[in-house]
Amino acid sequence: MVMGLINANPVIHEKKERRVRQAPETTDENAVEPIDQLEIFDHIRDIKDPEHPYSLEQLNVVTEDSVELNDESNHVRVTFTPTVEHCSMATVIGLCIRVKLIRSLPPRYKVDIRVAPGSHSTEAAVNKQLNDKERVAAALENPNLLDMVEECLSPTFD
Amino acid sequence: MDRGAGAAAELCEAHRLAGHADRVWALAWNPAPGAGAGPVLASCGGDKTVRIWKRAPDGAWHCSDVLEDTHNRTVRSCAWSPDGKLLATASFDATTAVWEYNGGDFECVATLEGHENEVKSVSWSPSGSLLATCSRDKTVWIWEVQPGNEYECVSVLQGHTQDVKMVQWHPHLDILVSVSYDNTIRVWADDGDDEWNCVQTLTEANNCGHSSTVWSVSFNHKGDRMVTCSDDRTLKIWDTSADLSQPKTGEGHESWRHLSTLTGYHDRTIFSAHWSSEDIIASAAGDDAICLFAEENSSMVEGPSYKLILKKEKAHGMDINCVRWCPQDPRLLASASDDGTVKLWELRGSVLD
Numbered sequence: 001m002v003m004g005l006i007n008a009n010p011v012i013h014e015k016k017e018r019r020v021r022q023a024p025e026t027t028d029e030n031a032v033e034p035i036d037q038l039e040i041f042d043h044i045r046d047i048k049d050p051e052h053p054y055s056l057e058q059l060n061v062v063t064e065d066s067v068e069l070n071d072e073s074n075h076v077r078v079t080f081t082p083t084v085e086h087c088s089m090a091t092v093i094g095l096c097i098r099v100k101l102i103r104s105l106p107p108r109y110k111v112d113i114r115v116a117p118g119s120h121s122t123e124a125a126v127n128k129q130l131n132d133k134e135r136v137a138a139a140l141e142n143p144n145l146l147d148m149v150e151e152c153l154s155p156t157f158d
Numbered sequence: 159m160d161r162g163a164g165a166a167a168e169l170c171e172a173h174r175l176a177g178h179a180d181r182v183w184a185l186a187w188n189p190a191p192g193a194g195a196g197p198v199l200a201s202c203g204g205d206k207t208v209r210i211w212k213r214a215p216d217g218a219w220h221c222s223d224v225l226e227d228t229h230n231r232t233v234r235s236c237a238w239s240p241d242g243k244l245l246a247t248a249s250f251d252a253t254t255a256v257w258e259y260n261g262g263d264f265e266c267v268a269t270l271e272g273h274e275n276e277v278k279s280v281s282w283s284p285s286g287s288l289l290a291t292c293s294r295d296k297t298v299w300i301w302e303v304q305p306g307n308e309y310e311c312v313s314v315l316q317g318h319t320q321d322v323k324m325v326q327w328h329p330h331l332d333i334l335v336s337v338s339y340d341n342t343i344r345v346w347a348d349d350g351d352d353e354w355n356c357v358q359t360l361t362e363a364n365n366c367g368h369s370s371t372v373w374s375v376s377f378n379h380k381g382d383r384m385v386t387c388s389d390d391r392t393l394k395i396w397d398t399s400a401d402l403s404q405p406k407t408g409e410g411h412e413s414w415r416h417l418s419t420l421t422g423y424h425d426r427t428i429f430s431a432h433w434s435s436e437d438i439i440a441s442a443a444g445d446d447a448i449c450l451f452a453e454e455n456s457s458m459v460e461g462p463s464y465k466l467i468l469k470k471e472k473a474h475g476m477d478i479n480c481v482r483w484c485p486q487d488p489r490l491l492a493s494a495s496d497d498g499t500v501k502l503w504e505l506r507g508s509v510l511d
Contacts, residue, residue, distance in 0.1 A: 107476055107497070110426065110444065132339065132371060132389075133444075133477070134234075134323070137181075137204065138250050138276050138294065141231045 005051055007084045013060050018042070035105070040067045040076060043104040047096050048152045050089045059083055061093060074108045076101065081116040090120055094130040095139060096152045165507035169448065169470045169491070173219045175211055175500040180204030182494035184235040185482045190242030197486050200245055201500050202233035208247055208257075210264070211500070219502065228255050228266045235279045235324075240286045248277040254291050256307065267307040272299060279324040283332055288312075290334050292322035298336050298346065300354060313354040315346055323373050329381045331402055337372035343386055343396075345414060358413055360396065366416040368394065376433045383417070385439050387428035393420040393441055393451070395464060418464055423449050426477075434483035438467065438509060440491055442478035447471050448493060452509050467509050474501065 041064045045057035056062045061080050068077040078097055082090045094113050101111050114127045129135055139145050181204045188198040196213035208225035231250035238245055245257045245264065254277050256268040274295035281290045289301040289309065298315040320339035327334055334346040343360040360367045370389035377384045381402070387393045397417040426444030433439050439451040450467040474495035484490035489505040 128339075128371070134278070135294075135321070137232060141250055 006087055006089060007051075010049075010052055010054065010059050010083050012054060012058050015045075015055070015057055016064075034071050035069070036071075037067045037069050038064060040069060040078075040101070040105070044078065044097050044100055046155075047093075047100055048154070049083075050092045050096075050148060050152055056080070056093065056097075062097070073110075075110050075112075076105070077112045077114070079114055079116050081119045085119065086121045090115055090126050091129055092145075092148060092152070094126065095136065095145070096149050098130065098136060099140065099149050100153055167450070167467050167505065167507040167509045169450065169468060169473075169503045169505055171473075171501055172490075172504045173502040175199075175201070175209075175219055175221070175502070176498070177209055177221050177224075178203045178205050178207070178498045178500075180498060181476075181496040182479065182498060182500055183232065184480045185492050185494050185500065186236045186238050186245070187482055187484050187486075187492070188238045188242045189240055189485050190238075191486070192242065197484050197490070198242075199482075199484075199492055199500070200236045200238065201494055202236045202247060203494070203498075204232045206231060206233060206249075208233055208236055208245070223264050225257060225264050225266075228269075229253070231276075234277065237280050237282055239282045240284060246280045246282065246289060248280040248291060250276040252277060252293070254280050254289075256309070258307075268309055270301060270309050270311075272311055273297070276321075278322065279326075281325045281327050281334075283327045283334075284330050285332075288327075288332065290325040290327065290336075292325045292336055294321040296320060296322060296338075298322055298325055298334070300334070312352065315354055315356065317344055317356045317359070318342065323371065324375060326375045326377065328402070329377050329379065331381065333402055335375050335377075335384065337375050337386055339371045341368050341370055341372060341388075343367060343372055343375065347402075360414060360416075365414075366394075366419070368392065371427075373428065374430045376431050376439075378433045378437060379435045383433075384414070385431045385433055387431040387441055387443075389427045391421070391424050391426065391428060391443075393423075393428060393431055393439070394418070395420070397462075417462060420451060420464055420466075423466055423469065429478065430480045432481050432483055434488050434491075435485065436488045436509075438483075438488075438505070439464070440481040440483065442473070442481040442493055444477045446474050446476060446478060446495075448473040448478060448481060448491075448503070450505070450509070470503075473503075474499065 047056045113130045183203045186200045191198040199211040202208040210223040212222045229249035235248045247255045254270040257264045258267045273293040276294040292298045296318050300313040301309040302312045318338040322338045325336045336344045345358040347357045368388040372388045375386045384396045395418040396414045398413045400413040424443035428443040430442045441449045448470040451464045454463045454465045476496035478495050480494040482492050491503040493501050
């Protein structure tokens with residue numbers, strides 16, 4: 001269905017093993033449960049690439065090291081690496097990561113998303129767009145774009 | 159409450175207005191709610207509605223009207239006409255609607271179409287005879303108000319190279335300021351012959367301007383200063399001593415100059431700044447905080463400067479998108495947030511040294 005893929009032959013990487021999460025030690029329902037880097041990575045590793053039947057993890061677009069977290073200041077930064085330097089899908093990938101984290105994390109978190117330094121030809125423009133919440137809000141009211149995002153976020157059964 | 163000298167200034171949460179089902183983007187106080195009526199506030203947001211809030215005689219606030227089913231996407235901003243009779247609303251659906259209160263309901267009496275995509279801001283000129291809108295399509299449109307709820311576009315202003323985030327008319331003159339994702343501030347005026355031109359562009363390189371998206375602009379009461387705020391996490395104060403009432407042609411008028419940069423007070427994008435009639439500047443940001451600033455009286459040697467009066471941390475549970483001082487009560491501040499609420503704050507104590 002896709003003509004002229006941006007990156008026709010991506011390198012596929014192994015999925016890492018899932019860590020088994022331990023049950024919280026406290027039984028206090030009101031206790032704030034700290035969130036760690038791996039938990040945030042778990043939210044985004046299975047997002048499907050917009051143009052390949054692989055996950056962002058399999059394409060090394062995100063790794064565990066992509067996630068920086070300061071739980072005290074409620075700040076999360078995700079740095080992703082597009083598979084090719086001129087990837088026009090970079091903003092869609094960034095939008096997918098943002099939407100997934102909006103839906104998964106408590107609202108107190110401030111999320112910044114960026115492409116890895118030097119990994120994209122229009123790095124500053126992509127980063128500016130991904131972090132302008134008005135642009136993001138408008139994009140998510142665009143039915144075509146929202147469909148594309150939902151497709152990438154839909155669960156896979158491999 | 160002690161309003162006497164000596165008591166430290168504090169911002170006290172007085173009311174929390176819940177009702178919007180999504181983020182609240184913008185607020186507008188009615189400048190002329192009518193004789194005997196209390197203050198009236200409009201709010202709009204991601205739930206595609208506009209809500210009208212009124213204060214009852216017993217002091218309680220309630221939502222009197224919900225304006226819906228007209229915009230089919232986010233309502234990004236709203237503005238009352240100077241006579242308080244009309245409310246204009248700008249939407250991501252590419253239209254601007256004008257609403258009139260007919261005594262019972264708010265009725266949509268005009269829909270302004272023409273922008274290619276999201277309309278982000280709307281502003282009435284001081285006389286109420288002109289309306290300005292701006293959009294992601296990089297243009298600013300000026301509309302003339304005509305009899306019978308007709309609005310004619312009299313000018314399409316091009317110059318910004320990216321989304322235009324906000325437009326704001328000068329408080330007394332037909333001078334328009336627009337701020338943009340292209341990091342610049344542009345000043346527009348009519349040359350006396352109904353031709354609108356950009357008369358000044360304030361940039362980082364030439365004017366000590368902003369280094370990222372400029373989100374908002376507000377004039378002081380007198381109209382000789384303005385404040386802008388940005389994704390670069392600073393507020394900038396601009397000053398003019400020029401006679402702005404003289405017609406201008408072309409660019410190159412250095413009317414506005416950089417006076418001061420307020421930096422280090424917010425640690426995320428500053429979305430809104432508003433200047434009160436008592437010359438207090440409120441700012442609100444993605445760090446969930448509200449800051450208040452006033453001019454420092456004691457430093458005339460080095461020229462005017464602004465100091466922080468107070469910072470209210472965690473004023474909301476999420477980003478704050480808009481702050482507006484009430485024109486009838488200059489110590490009443492409204493704030494709007496991604497958390498879906500509007501809050502009303504009372505400024506108490508002394509803001510002077």
